């Protein structure tokens with residue numbers, strides 16, 4: 001490909017004419033203003049994306065069915081029989097305090113009952 005500099009342009013950041021294809025190739029430069037604008041737009045989208053992620057995690061996760069195979073394999077129940085061991089005080093529980101249901105790291109995409117329990121229970125350590 002035979003490329004020559006456009007005769008009217010003197011700087012190093014100049015367009016190039018491809019003689020074989022008669023196409024002017026202009027180097028793309030990003031202005032500081034465009035960069036700042038893009039950063040502001042991206043910075044504004046991050047919290048919005050977080051809202052969607054949180055709504056999926058808390059609001060849209062269907063409850064874990066104790067009859068599902070993975071739940072049965074870990075003996076999951078929606079009401080713990082142990083007074084001091086339940087999902088709400090398990091290290092795997094990701095729900096907010098006071099919520100009846102919340103996500104669990106062991107059962108991704110599902111909500112477990114805060115009052116529930118399974119054999120994966122491990123006491124949540126104080127923060």
Ligand code: SF4
Nearest residue numbers: 087090092104118120
């Ligand atoms: S690991 Fe078991 S006990 Fe712990 S939160 Fe998940 S379902 Fe509940």
